[in-house]
Amino acid sequence: QVQLVESGGGLVHAGGSLRLSCAASGRSFSSYSVAWFRQAPGMEREFVAWMAWNSPATMYAESVKGRFSIARNNAENTASLQMSSLKPEDTAVYYCAAYSTGRYDSSKDWMYWGQGTQVTVSS
DSSP: OOEEEEEOOEEEETTOOEEEEEEEESTTGGGSOEEEEEEOTTSOOEEEEEEOSSSSOEEEOTTTTTTEEEEEETTTTEEEEEEOSOOGGGOEEEEEEEEESSOTTOGGGEEEEOOOEEEEEEO
């Protein structure tokens, strides 16, 4: 069992930066891949970024590639999402997820979720 708690969301102007953090409890976190998803009002939850559990391999949604960076620290049981050059369309609730049972970019295939943190980008 893994519990995830996100933090770091807030209100930022377009072009600004934010760093989201995900704190995990549970001894298995270091054995799981991690990902970030986001969900805007009235929209489905969408994939943002993924990182492997046992290598620095990463994947990003095309919409955030080059602007966002995912990282993890297994010794501290944390993951992060550094977001730069933010756009109003990045506004959403951002969720941390751990342990995928299938596709890394499908929200249905992830086992553990945090409660989410709101990111609002003003124009």
